[in-house]
Amino acid sequence: MSSVTPVRRQLPVSPWLFAAPGLLITGAFILYPFVSTLINAFTDRRTLIPGEFVGLANFRELLNDDMFWVGLRNSTLYVVGVVPALVILPLLLALLVQKNIPGITFFRSAFYTPVVASIVVVGLIWVWLLDERGLVNSLLETIGVGRVGFLSDQWLLLLSAMAVTVWKGLGYYMIIYLAALANVPRELHEAAAVDGAGAVRRFLTVTVPAVRSTMVLVGALSSVAAFKVFSEVYLMAGPSGGPAGEDTTLVMLVQRTGTGLTGRVGYASAISVVVFVVTVALMLLVLRADRRDES
Amino acid sequence: MSVLEKVRPAAAKPATAREPRVTDEHGRRIRVWELVLRYLLLLAVLALTVGPFVWQLSTSLKGPTEDIFSSPPKFLPSDPTLHNYERVAETIPVWDYALNSLKVATANVVTNCVGAALAGYALARLRYRGRRAATLAFILAMLVPVEGIIIAQFTTMRELGLNNTLIGVVLPGCIGAMNVLLMRNAFLNLPYEIEEAAYVDGANVWQRFLRIAVPSVKGTLAVVAIFAFMGAWDDFLWPLIVLSDPSKFTLTIGLNYLHGTFANDERLVAAGTIIAVAPLIALFACLQRYFFRGVGEGAVKG
Structure with a gap:
């Protein structure tokens, strides 16, 4: 490298040398598996058996598979439960930490801590907190409510997992909102205040319209992530998905069906295709809702 | 902080002597009750976001004889030990x-x-x-x-x-x-x-x-x-x-x-x-x- 090379034309191979490692990895481990998932969905491939083309058989089987409907229901409920909370709560949190009062950087960082922790750590912390004999139940008993079976009831389990997802995501979206809030012109707030608008009114008429595109972004990001939920439910409900598997999500079903030596790769791929389709649909839905609002 | 800003509160010192001068990001003053409310909310959220980690740490430091299921809960280990990390x-x-x-x-x-x-x-x-x-x-x-x-x-x-x-x-x-x-x-x-x-x-x-x-x-x-x-x-x-x-x-x-x-x-x-x-x-x-x-x-x- 130290030798001074004379001015010369750039060799045509070097750009490809630069891009090659990235393209190779992306091609081999993202794009190729994506295409092969699409193809496998129409075969009866298993982990150790190559399998044959079976047309739409996997998708027909899906329609009659109760577990698939349970998974689709839970993943959809997850979006419905988690997304509104993750669009609104971090915005309120961002408003709370926006003003530069003493110690505020400490609070901002502290609120971000759950984002840094692994989902496994977070899941296990909450499994212990929500345990029949855990902290939350001791507190509930102390104030006279009595103990609640957060981790034994099918619906409470799903709700608890949603709460954990929201808890872990708050800090992340708070930072996104903070960046957006910094761009809200202060004159708007002052004008509204002069006109006699209270804090709530100013929030709805000034803040919300100003960060609306960020809210759409957060909605899109969080809904896609929520539909693909795996770890929280896997850790809190267990690998088999809670009582009678009723808390299984779609990605848990993919993992359960497709792995192991007897894994049904073809069938799991068909479920994955459903995950792709719904994910894309969710994105389009959020973006379209955005456009309609604008007009 | 510019010199000018430091001079101004001094003039109004008798009334606001113990009041910290706190301003928002636009340099406007925040009222005391609003500040107190803000800190209370911040502390509540802090308890919710960091509390679970602290509780986990506390549990990990409690010895085998200490009751970790007590109600009302005990937040601090009575006799902190690293025994669980060895185990x-x-x-x-x-x-x-x-x-x-x-x-x-x-x-x-x-x-x-x-x-x-x-x-x-x-x-x-x-x-x-x-x-x-x-x-x-x-x-x-x-x-x-x-x-x-x-x-x-x-x-x-x-x-x-x-x-x-x-x-x-x-x-x-x-x-x-x-x-x-x-x-x-x-x-x-x-x-x-x-x-x-x-x-x-x-x-x-x-x-x-x-x-x-x-x-x-x-x-x-x-x-x-x-x-x-x-x-x-x-x-x-x-x-x-x-x-x-x-x-x-x-x-x-x-x-x-x-x-x-x-x-x-x-x-x-x-x-x-x-x-x-x-x-x-x-x-x-x-x-x-x-x-x-x-x-x-x-x-x-x-």
Whole structure:
């Protein structure tokens, strides 16, 4: 490298040398598996058996598979439960930490801590907190409510997992909102205040319209992530998905069906295709809702 | 604070002597009751977000004779001990798992920084046919939901004979498409003239890349490094699928195993989770700036 090379034309191979490692990895481990998932969905491939083309058989089987409907229901409920909370709560949190009062950087960082922790750590912390004999139940008993079976009831389990997802995501979206809030012109707030608008009114008429595109972004990001939920439910409900598997999500079903030596790769791929389709649909839905609002 | 600002409250001193002068981001004064309310809310949220970690730490420090189920709960261990950390190491090879996690995370940092910088530079600066196709490939790869392709990734790993190896854990994410695009944007934002001058002075493409371009995008590179480390250290689904041999487990998979097998021993699981989370909290405490910056850059692109 130290030798001074004379001015010369750039060799045509070097750009490809630069891009090659990235393209190779992306091609081999993202794009190729994506295409092969699409193809496998129409075969009866298993982990150790190559399998044959079976047309739409996997998708027909899906329609009659109760577990698939349970998974689709839970993943959809997850979006419905988690997304509104993750669009609104971090915005309120961002408003709370926006003003530069003493110690505020400490609070901002502290609120971000759950984002840094692994989902496994977070899941296990909450499994212990929500345990029949855990902290939350001791507190509930102390104030006279009595103990609640957060981790034994099918619906409470799903709700608890949603709460954990929201808890872990708050800090992340708070930072996104903070960046957006910094761009809200202060004159708007002052004008509204002069006109006699209270804090709530100013929030709805000034803040919300100003960060609306960020809210759409957060909605899109969080809904896609929520539909693909795996770890929280896997850790809190267990690998088999809670009582009678009723808390299984779609990605848990993919993992359960497709792995192991007897894994049904073809069938799991068909479920994955459903995950792709719904994910894309969710994105389009959020973006379209955005456009309609604008007009 | 300018001199002028310091003078003003002094004039009104008798009335506001004990009132701290606190202003918002626009330099306006915040009323005291509002400030008190703010701090109360901040403390409440603090209890909710950090409290669970503290409770976990407290549980991990409670000895075998102390009641961890008491109601009302006891927040501080009466006789703090590191006994549970010794026990967790006797139950599962937790330090080996930590070492595996460290290997995976370090490898992920190196490959992502090198690979993404190289590819990002090619996409941003070099002229060649097929550049748009290459950019499109990375954009498409970024949009693929990883959770949907894990089974195919697993069969690919099997075909390569890399399942159940740490290399298999690292490979799929070792040059993230999003990192490539982040680096591309960072390079695009550099003024082209400097590199042009170097080109005229006879610097070849490697020299321009290493001596001029890379040193100018250190900030973005740091973001890529941190998120690569955190992503690999925290990852769960993929290592769960690709690793089956307990001696190869990473910390997250080891913790899941510990939880599944010794679920009744809360002190043990608590000690394990603290071991897994402490390094990242330390990293975050030192490099917060880059963590926050990464959120902004990632969200805009994602």
